[in-house]
Amino acid sequence: MMLIPCPWCGPREEAEFHYGGQAHVSYPADPAALSDADWARYLFFRDNPKGPFAERWNHSASCRRWFNVIRDTVTNEILAVYPAGQPKPVIA
Amino acid sequence: MAEQTLLRQSPLAFAADRLAEVTRATGGAVYIAELPFLTQLNLRLDPKGPAAEAGALELGVPLPTGPGAATSGPAGSDELTVVWLGPDEWLVIGPPGTESDLAARLRSAIGDEHAAVVDVSAQRTTLELSGPRARDLLASGCALDLHPRVFGEGASAQTLLARAQVILVGRRDGAFRVLVRASFAAYLVDWLIDASVEYRVTR
Numbered sequence A: 001m002m003l004i005p006c007p008w009c010g011p012r013e014e015a016e017f018h019y020g021g022q023a024h025v026s027y028p029a030d031p032a033a034l035s036d037a038d039w040a041r042y043l044f045f046r047d048n049p050k051g052p053f054a055e056r057w058n059h060s061a062s063c064r065r066w067f068n069v070i071r072d073t074v075t076n077e078i079l080a081v082y083p084a085g086q087p088k089p090v091i092a
Numbered sequence B: 001m002a003e004q005t006l007l008r009q010s011p012l013a014f015a016a017d018r019l020a021e022v023t024r025a026t027g028g029a030v031y032i033a034e035l036p037f038l039t040q041l042n043l044r045l046d047p048k049g050p051a052a053e054a055g056a057l058e059l060g061v062p063l064p065t066g067p068g069a070a071t072s073g074p075a076g077s078d079e080l081t082v083v084w085l086g087p088d089e090w091l092v093i094g095p096p097g098t099e100s101d102l103a104a105r106l107r108s109a110i111g112d113e114h115a116a117v118v119d120v121s122a123q124r125t126t127l128e129l130s131g132p133r134a135r136d137l138l139a140s141g142c143a144l145d146l147h148p149r150v151f152g153e154g155a156s157a158q159t160l161l162a163r164a165q166v167i168l169v170g171r172r173d174g175a176f177r178v179l180v181r182a183s184f185a186a187y188l189v190d191w192l193i194d195a196s197v198e199y200r201v202t203r
Ligand SMILES: [Zn+2]
Pocket: A006, A007, A008, A009, A010, A059, A062, A063, A064, A065
């Protein structure tokens, strides 16, 4: 069980949150112009790093807000929490 | 056509006797009762905009500005409680039967400003818990720190209680209100009654 720091509500147990997958995957500017392969790449392909990973979380059992987290996928350590729409912070 | 009378029934109408039995069995250590049909309005607006000021003025209760807070006033049977739900979202709780009037007053006070007032009174029912062991009882199913220094009068949280989504509100004298969705209410009462067995008076 992870303790995830919601930027609004503070640290809460993982069961209160809903996972939203990789962060910073922006919708294609002109989807109709994409080839099937590029569209499939946008829809289905995500990074799968061993280490820090920027991902989206929603505090679904409480304030229902989306936010971004950088989580180390090896240790589950949460390295940064920042609002959706902000650039990914640089993790040393 | 036969005349129809519609009777509303609270989700926990069937449970009143079982809840009263908890108070008896625990020698008053835990008191649980449903407060059915409380008015609940969902209020969404910009906390820094003119609608926030107009809304708070009309309610006579300041909107809590941050997470974990609830404001109440004025004490008495007309008391309103405003619970922080999100950075632009509140729940206004009032006495039963006042939802239409309160919503109309809020809407007219807010006027053309950007806001939403939605009657959600039927979404949840309310349980009142008090007695010297009420806090311990809740703590056995809730991951939040419910110590009186942290979660006293005027505190609130949306969280999980026995895995059910609830709104907890800290009240005077160590009492709590637990707002739970209608479809989860029977389950939560079963859980509360089971958890209260620990505090039964043995003889
Ligand atoms: Zn939250």
